[in-house]
Amino acid sequence: MRCIASRLLYAGVAILVIVFAGPVNATDWNLSPSASISQIFTDNVNLAPSGQEESEVITNTNVGFRADRSGPRLDLNAAYNLQNVFYWRDTRDDETFHQFAGNGNLEVLDDRFFLDASAAYSQRFVSPRDAVGDNIIGADERTDVATYRVSPYWRERYGSFAESEVRYIWEKVDVQRGTRGDPSSEADRWRAFLASGPDFGRVGWRLSYSLDEVDFDDGSAVTFESAEALASLRITPQFSVFAAGGREWNDFEVDPSRAEPDDEFWRAGATWTPTVRTFMEAFYGERFFGKTYGASLRHQFRRSQVAIDYTEAPTTLTNVIFTPTLFLVVDEFGDPILVDGDPLFLDFELPELVSDVYIAKRLTVSASGSGVRTRWVLRGFDERREYQVDPRDEHVYGVGATFSRRLTSDSTALLDLRWQEANYDNDPGRDDERVYGIRGSYTWRVAPRTRGNVQTSWQRSEFDIDNREEDLWTAGIGLSASLGRRTTASVNYRYSERDSTRADRDFQENRITLTLGATF
Template identity: 25%
Template sequence: MQALVMAGLFGAASVAHGQAASNGLSSAAPEPLSARQTPAAAGDGQNDRRQMSLVPRVSVEGTWTDNVRARGGVDKVADFVTSVSPGLRFTAEGDRLKASVDYSLTRQLHARERSLDRNQNALRALGSMEVVDNFAFVDFTGNISQQTISAFGTRSDSNVIDNSNRTEAALYRVSPYVRGRFGDWSQYELRYGRTASRTKSDLVAADYDLDDLSLRLASTSQQRVIGWSLDANHQKQVYSSGRLYESDRVRAFLTHPFTPQLSVSVIPGWESNNYASQDKESHATFGGQVQWALSERTRLSALVEKRFFGRAYNVNFEHRTQRSAWRFSDSRDASSTPSQAGSFSVGTLYDLYFFQFTSIEPDPARRAQLVNSFLLANGLDGNTSIDLGFLSSSVTLTRRRDASFTLIGLRDTLSFSVSQSETSRLRQVTADTGEDLGNSNYVRQHGLSVVYSRRLTPQSSLSVIGSMSRAAGEQGSAQTRDLQSLNISLSTKLGPHTTGTLGLRRTVSTGSLSSYSESALRGGISLQF
C-alpha cells in the first residue's frame, strides 16, 4: 500500500482519461510549442509561486443496503456496511513543480457478510516538473479507480455492493521531455513516455506496458503564409497475454492562416503497424484540418484523415459564457489501449467536472484544485461513478460522440452529459481472452447523466444525480445490459473542518444474464485536518 501512495506522490502516472500518446487523432495539430506554458510561467505572481499544501483527512460512512450482493429475487441479502477512509491531498504551485495528488484508502466492514470485507484504493494524480530551466521537464499522472470488466455483465454505480464485474484498475504514466529552438526558424520537442496499466481481475488479460517516443518540429513564426510542423511517433505495447503491438507514424502539418482566428492544414503522412495483421503493414495517410476560433469563448476544430482502416475524423466544438460551458465531440479512430477504446468512460463525477472545467482553467494542476473545491462546496462525491466501459486487450476501432453542458449559478449548478459509442475489433480476438470483443464483433454503448446541486444555506447543500446507461452486442437480446440509478444527498458543514452527509440511492439493473434492484441509505462524517 505504501508503494501505491509513493507512486502517486512522486511520479506514478495514468492513462486514465486518455493522456497516453497514441496513433489516433488525439495528437493532431498540437498548439505551437512557444504557446505552451512552462510550470514557472503559469504562476500569477510571487504570492502563488511557492505554495505547497498537504491536507490529511478521514471519513466514516455507514450504508444500509437491501442488496449487498447485487442479486435478484430471493437471493437479495441486506447488510450494513461501514466504510473508513483515510486520505491525503497534496498540491504544489511552485516555480519548478506543479502537482495535484489525491489518495484515499477505504476499508469496508460488513455487519453480516464478513467475507465481503475489503480494501479499495483511489488515486488521482497529475503534475509537471521543470528539471532544467526552459529545457528539460517531466510530466506525470496516475489514477486508481473501480472499473467495469464486461459491458454485458452486472453493472453498478456503487463501490459498496459486491460486484464481481468490477475490479480495481491502476494506470500510471511518466513522461520526460526536452524542448528548445533551432535558431529562429524552428522549435523542437523530444518526448519519451512510459505507461503501465494493472487490474486486479483475472477474467481479462488487460494489463499492459507501453513505451512511446515522439519528436516534433515546428516553425516559429505564425505570420508566414505557410506554417509547418512535423510529428514522428513510435510505440511498443506489450499485454500480459503476450500480445505485442508496434506502430510508427510520421505526419506533416502544412498550415495556412487565413485570419488570426481561422487556419486550414493539409496533412500528408505515413504509418506502419500490426494492428490489423500479424506483421507490420505500411500505408500512406492523407488528411486535412480546420481550426476556427470564432471568439475567445467559442472554438471549432475538425480533422479528417484517410488511414489504414478507412476514414478517421475528430470534430470538437466548445462554447462558454461566464456561467455556462458547452462541449461536443465526434470521433472515429483506432486504438490499442483500453482507456482510449473499449474502456472509454465519462468516468467519475470528478472526471466529468474536470473535463467540463477545461475552458475555465486550462492548466491541469490548477483545474484539479478547482474541481476538488467545487465538489466539496456543493457536497458532491467525486468518486461517484457514471462511467461507460469495459476491459479490452485488443486493437479496436471506436466511433464516439459526447455532448455536455454545465450551468453554474450563484446557488444552483446543473450538469448534463450524454455519450454514445460503437467499439469494434480490428483484429481477430479469440473467445478465450475473456473479453467482450472475443464473443461479439462490436459493443454499442449509450449513457446519460444529469447532476443538480443547490446551496440551501452557506453551510448546507442538496445534490441529485441521475444516470442511465445501456450496452448491447452483436447477439442482440443475449448481450444487453441496462442500468438506471438515482442518488440524492444532503451535505452540511458541522464545523470549520467537519462535514456531515446523508443520502439515498436507488439502482435498477436489467440484462440478458442477470437483473437486480437495490435501495440504500447512507450517512457519514468527514474530518479534514
C-alpha cells in the same frame, strides 16, 4: 494476484521523483489529512433475493489526505484514501481498498527539460452489464485498476525560426481482473515534432513522429507508428487551411475481415476563429481503415460554453483508461464520491476490460453554464468501435443532464438524468443493452450546524440477450452535523430495491450508516 504494494510502488516512484526533484524554494505543501469511521447496519449484505438475505454489521474506515504544492517550477496535486471494510459476522469478507489520484509537473531546466508524472488507483466494474453495489455491499463484480505514467520531455526554440519537442512516455495499466483475458499492459511511447516559428509568416509547417509500443500481459502486443508532414496557409487572420500526409507502420493481430494496418495516409482541412471566443476546425482524409473525418468546435458565451468533437483513430484500453477515475467510497449520505465530479448511473462509455485494438469513431457534445443560483451540464456521446482481432462491433451512445439550483440561502436541489444504449454485432455473448434513469436530491440547513438531505433515484436497465428488464430504486434521508471546526457526524438511512424479470436478480436492502469524520 499481484501484490498491492508493488502496484503502489509505481505510483510512489512517479510522484516522489517530482517531489524530491522540486526546488527547495517552492511554496510549502498544502496538506489536508482526513479520517472517518462508519458503522453500517444492513439487512442484505449480498443483495440477495427474497429468502436468502443475510444481515450484517460493518465497520468502514477511511484514512487519507489531499495535498498540493505549487511553485515557479513545480506543480503537484495528490489525493489518497485507504478504505478498510470489516464484517462483524463473516470476517472472511474483510477487505482493504486503496484509492489514489496524483499528477505533477516539474521544470528541471529552465524552459527546456520537463518531467510529468501521474498515477491513479481505483475500483471499477469488470463489466457494466451487472453493475450494482459498492465497495461495501455487493462488491463481487469489481476489480482494482491502477495506472501509472512518467513522461520526461525536452523543448527547444530556435529563435523565431522553429521550435521542437521530444517526449518519452512510460505507461502501465494494471487490471486485477478483465472481461476477456488479461488487459494489463505496459507501454513505451515516443513523440517528436519540429514546427515553424514566426519567421514564416502566413505559411506554417510541422514535421512529427509518433511511436507506441504496448505489451499486454496476455502475451499480445500492439505497435502504432507514424510520421507526418503538415503545411498550413493563413488566408486571413481568422481563417487558414492545412494539408498533411505521411505513413503509418502499425503492427497488431488483425482478423481477416479487417484492413491491414500498414498504409499511407493524408488529410486536408481548415481552421476558423471568427472571434476570440470561437474556434472551429474540420478535416477530411484517408487512413488504413478507410475515409476519415475530424472536427472540433469551441465557443465561450458570457456564462456558458459549448464544445463539440469528432475523432476517428485506432486505440486500445491502455489509451482510454487514462481518464479521470472514480473514488468508489461514499460520503456521509451514501453517495459515490467522484474525482471528476460527474455522477454516473452506469457507464457504457468505457470499453470492456480487454486487450483488443479497436477503431474508435467518436462524437462528443457538451455544454455547461452557471447563473446566480443555477449550474447545469448537458452532455452527449456517440461512439462506434470496430475491434480488429475479434470481428465484433460496438455502438454506444447516450445523453445526460445535471442541474443544480440554490433555492434559498440554506437549501439546494440537484436533478440528474442519464440515458445510454449499447448495440453489439458479431458478439454471441452480448446483444442490445439500454440504461436510463433519474436522480434527485434536496439539501437544506436544519440548524446552524446541521444539514439535512433527502434523495431518490430510479434506473431502468434492459438486456436483449436474455430478455431481462430491471428497475433499481433507491431512497434515502440523512442528517450531517458539524461538531467543531474540523469534526462532523452524520446518520443516514437508505432503501434500495431491484425488480427484475429474473426472480434471482430481485433484492431489497435497508441500510443505516453512522459516520464520524475529521480533517486535520
